[in-house]
Amino acid sequence: MSKQIKIAYCIPSLYYPSGMERVLTLKANYFAEHFGYEIHIILTDGKNKKPYYELHPSITLHQLNINYDEMYGRTLPKRILGYWKKQRLFKKRLNEYLCNIRPDITISLLRRDINFINKVKDGSIKIGEIHFNKSDYRAFNDNHLPMFLQRIVKEHWRRQLIRQLRQLKRFIVLSHEDAAQWTELNNVSVIYNPLPFYPGVSSDNSQKQVIAVGRYVPQKGFDRLIPAWKIVSEQHPDWTLRIYGDGMREKLQQQIDSLGISSNCVLEHSVPNIVDKYCESSIFVLSSRFEGFGMVIIEAMACGVPPVSFTCPCGPRDIITDSKDGLLVENGDIEGLAGKICYLIENEKVRKEMGKQARINVERFKIEHVAQEWRELFETLTKQPYSDQLS
Numbered sequence: 001m002s003k004q005i006k007i008a009y010c011i012p013s014l015y016y017p018s019g020m021e022r023v024l025t026l027k028a029n030y031f032a033e034h035f036g037y038e039i040h041i042i043l044t045d046g047k048n049k050k051p052y053y054e055l056h057p058s059i060t061l062h063q064l065n066i067n068y069d070e071m072y073g074r075t076l077p078k079r080i081l082g083y084w085k086k087q088r089l090f091k092k093r094l095n096e097y098l099c100n101i102r103p104d105i106t107i108s109l110l111r112r113d114i115n116f117i118n119k120v121k122d123g124s125i126k127i128g129e130i131h132f133n134k135s136d137y138r139a140f141n142d143n144h145l146p147m148f149l150q151r152i153v154k155e156h157w158r159r160q161l162i163r164q165l166r167q168l169k170r171f172i173v174l175s176h177e178d179a180a181q182w183t184e185l186n187n188v189s190v191i192y193n194p195l196p197f198y199p200g201v202s203s204d205n206s207q208k209q210v211i212a213v214g215r216y217v218p219q220k221g222f223d224r225l226i227p228a229w230k231i232v233s234e235q236h237p238d239w240t241l242r243i244y245g246d247g248m249r250e251k252l253q254q255q256i257d258s259l260g261i262s263s264n265c266v267l268e269h270s271v272p273n274i275v276d277k278y279c280e281s282s283i284f285v286l287s288s289r290f291e292g293f294g295m296v297i298i299e300a301m302a303c304g305v306p307p308v309s310f311t312c313p314c315g316p317r318d319i320i321t322d323s324k325d326g327l328l329v330e331n332g333d334i335e336g337l338a339g340k341i342c343y344l345i346e347n348e349k350v351r352k353e354m355g356k357q358a359r360i361n362v363e364r365f366k367i368e369h370v371a372q373e374w375r376e377l378f379e380t381l382t383k384q385p386y387s388d389q390l391s
């Protein structure tokens with residue numbers, strides 16, 4: 001019988017509906033329910049705010065009440081001083097909580113705790129888990145500082161990060177593409193994000209609708225998708241693109257209006273029934289400049305919708321087998337993106353076959369498969385001290 005393992009996760013908060021919080025909740029719930037693990041989640045922010053995603057009743061939340069959010073909007077000198085004070089408090093309280101909990105494994109999601117978590121003497125094995133790709137993690141952009149100072153700060157952060165990551169027992173990344181970038185480390189492993197759903201129904205790929213999903217922010221590249229859709233709509237005016245998300249809506253709407261495609265390019269709000277929206281669509285498009293993994297790709301594929309995606313770092317190359325279960329386009333090639341969308345519009349048989357294959361191939365991301373990889377890692381690491389003693 002496997003040993004019951006006690007795990008502590010460190011994450012800023014759980015009240016916001018973003019990908020990292022969603023994935024952590026999904027995994028933690030599965031570990032608690034199916035493996036019987038004792039799960040603790042340690043938070044720094046969001047006191048008295050309910051987690052956005054429901055947690056298994058056996059999971060324990062610990063609120064350190066550091067409140068880094070208080071620093072937003074302050075001047076740079078006040079932010080630096082405030083951050084230094086809060087980091088000292090965070091280090092003290094996290095040390096107290098971990099020494100009280102005594103987990104077998106502590107997992108950092110590489111937020112502010114990574115700067116000192118290896119120094120906490122609670123006896124637990126320390127693991128890092130990153131939800132960004134290397135090149136876009138800890139990107140430092142402060143318009144109040146000259147470019148050369150920004151580069152100095154970014155390089156300092158990067159060196160500091162590598163020092164901490166080297167001390168971790170294992171460092172988990174989300175794609176083989178990203179793993180290849182961490183050349184300074186020898187403790188890197190790849191474990192994919194799990195599917196949040198695998199519906200019993202799927203798209204028949206007959207609707208004249210293309211879907212994209214994500215926050216309205218520059219990272220998601222909808223400003224690149226919209227001009228691509230202008231090209232598509234000139235050839236296929238009876239097809240509609242619907243983009244589901246929230247955020248910087250005004251600029252995107254102005255772009256749509258200026259291109260004269262508002263009749264068949266629609267900015268929708270985020271919806272709770274996104275599965276229904278995937279199933280109403282026949283093609284999914286990812287136009288991101290970068291991703292940590294690209295959860296929306298596997299969501300669409302689980303609904304039988306073939307993806308067309310830029311080869312942005314990182315995720316699409318790991319997920320999509322080009323011309324089998326989707327199509328890949330060189331990152332930033334707007335005309336190429338339009339061309340691949342048109343190809344699937346014009347070839348219904350290919351589109352439907354790719355949709356079927358996408359739904360089959362994406363099963364490898366089901367939670368039961370991903371959770372088993374984590375279980376093997378946890379049980380291997382917790383046995384490691386005993387094998388070390390025997391060797």
